[in-house]
Amino acid sequence: MATTTARPSPTAPTTGPAASQRRGRPAQRKNDGVAGYVFLSPWLLGLLTITAIPMLMSLYLSFTNYDVLSDWESMEWVGLENYRTMFTEDPSFWHAVRVTLLFALVATPLKLAAALGVAMLLNRSFKGAGLFRGLFYLPSLLGGSVALAIVWVNMFNRDGAFNQFLSWFGIEGKAWVNDPDFALGTLILLAVWQFGAPMVIFLAGLKQVPVELYEAASVDGANPWRKFLSITLPMLSPVIFFNLVLETINGFQGFTSAFVLSNGTGGPVDSTLMYTLHLYIKGWNEYQMGYASAMAWVFLLAIGLVTAVVFRTGKFWVHYSDGED
């Protein structure tokens, strides 16, 4: 709102003389506020009707035994029962937590590393750099797409492209997506492969690093690895931080690929039962929507907590440069 009030409004010609007068004229400020809200209204309406109200509803539902199908009247208040069940009586809940942690903790760093690596390769000027940047970005445009997940499943199936590749070396593959030991691995690979979005942000960040720093380092006789550790990483740390936060949240929310690979079951043998998928099964297959809502809120708090921890650690490794560059 600060920006809205500070800017001269075209419909109010009285802004000229002094901004200091404003403080004493609440009516004027209120007017500006109304205009702001009018412009905000499409977004605000969306936020209220499809985000805020449903969220509040789900918070309420998480204290009930709401089952989707029954009459509204037969819904009962169960207090903290859903939360208690979740932590003490649902082994699948903890299993899903483990699967999700494994997925997010492995996929996120790998994805960021891949994104940074490719961004550094593409940060030089050579013929066709634009084309390559586009090509590498492409997979993430297809982002959470179902089609991509289907392609992935077929690629890692028994007679998929991956096994054909292996067969050139005389290795006989298996149906990786059907094997409980490997299914999650293929999903992690899929997530890592979609590194385009953080890569583009890394690229932008790399462009911001002053060339003089590298030149000075060269004069001092630093090798490329030294330059990477002492210049690139610290200078890039705010961007890394940004990507880390976003991708961690993304990683925890993985759903589509697991859903497609397992036909919505989390199989084989629950190996791809991500938290979100377990939540979906509880709500839509078992009609325990109250329980699913409770799971959603625990999830929200957990992601918030993880993000807060990441922010805390940021103090120790993120360097914001004071200058204007």
Add this chain to the structure above:
Amino acid sequence: MTASHPLPRRRLLRGLVAGMLALPLVLGACGGEDSSDDGKVELSFFWWGAEARAQLTEQALALYTTKHPEVTFKKTWQANQGYFDKLATLTAGNDAPDIFQIDDNYLAEYATRNVTQDLTEYQKSGKIDTSKFPEGLVTYATVDGKLAGLPIGENTQGLVFNKTKLEAAKVPLPTTGQTWEQHIAWAKDAAAKTGVAGTQDPSADYKAFWVWLRQNGKEFYNGSQLGFTQADVQAWFELWKGARDAKATPTPDVIHEGNATDVSKQLVVTGKALTSWVWANQMPELQKNTKDALEVIAYPGDSSKQWPRASMYFSVYKGSKHKDVAADVLNFLANDPEAGKILGTDRGIPANTEIRAQVAATTENASMKQTIAVVQELAKNFGPAPAVPPKGHSTVRSELIKAAEEAQYGRATPAKAAEQFFAAAQAAISR
């Protein structure tokens, strides 16, 4: 924090939520019951299936409109995936379709929560005629003494085998009445001679387990209790561990593919096994997916323990404003010879036995003919049908898959997998 002042907030929120959900109800449903005779009626009609089913259904409904010009239909259909999500959402908003397709996975879920109209009155008054239906079929549509849906097709367990491959390798064809042990021995022999796994391992398949249980004097369910013991599950898992060890079945990753319910993924179609465990009425659809000739027989063991299972139902929404008309439409779809001819065996073998005979006599589809013949033959010996699976059944099914796969992948012994399944199944149905 919400817990410390539960009441006011609870009321406020509840009002808000109820208001949003109930709005369509308030706006749409304050009219009285069945005031439809004097005016035009539009019934919403919702089903899952593919393009072919959509065409047949639309033709049959158009025929009804020709005969009753005042009745039109708002038809919605989609693929199976996501169908029940949508139906549940519509139901939650008190906006469920007047007539919807449903199966035994969910019939009890909906019926016990009072979503489906009890059709018993219509059945008694003859407005819905079930007199030509096999008796077991009606039993298999009754939940807590209420007729929760009208069975629209019948099927029963069917073991489909690849005739072409077996004959090429000079392996004797399997026959109805072999014991389970004989079947596994046969599969082992067939696998050795053809180089293709003999039989899909059905230990994750509830319908195979169910038949086997009944042959052993047990049931899958007794009311809303499990009809078997943990020892039964263990014996079942051990039977198939033996088959796997004897190389009568494919490897676990392939078995997993066959554990999916899609017709196109069945191993007998993809050529990865010589037999698949399906519902008999899926035969024509399976045949479309392969060039090899297929044939269907009953599951091993005493086939009289199989039963006429309603492959699908049409249910009427309890909140519908036009229940009488909806009931008449159901009666038409089930019993009208012309409608029966249009619908064919798409949703199962016609429930009405006269129409079934008519379809069998007139169809030119060889696999449809064979299927009807096999089911008719088996039906002569069917014992009493079990009740519809209770609430929680779909969870029990996925728990069985999970536990059986633990055993198939060798991650758990049959005993341990049985213990896991038994506990999970009990939790699922006592919810």
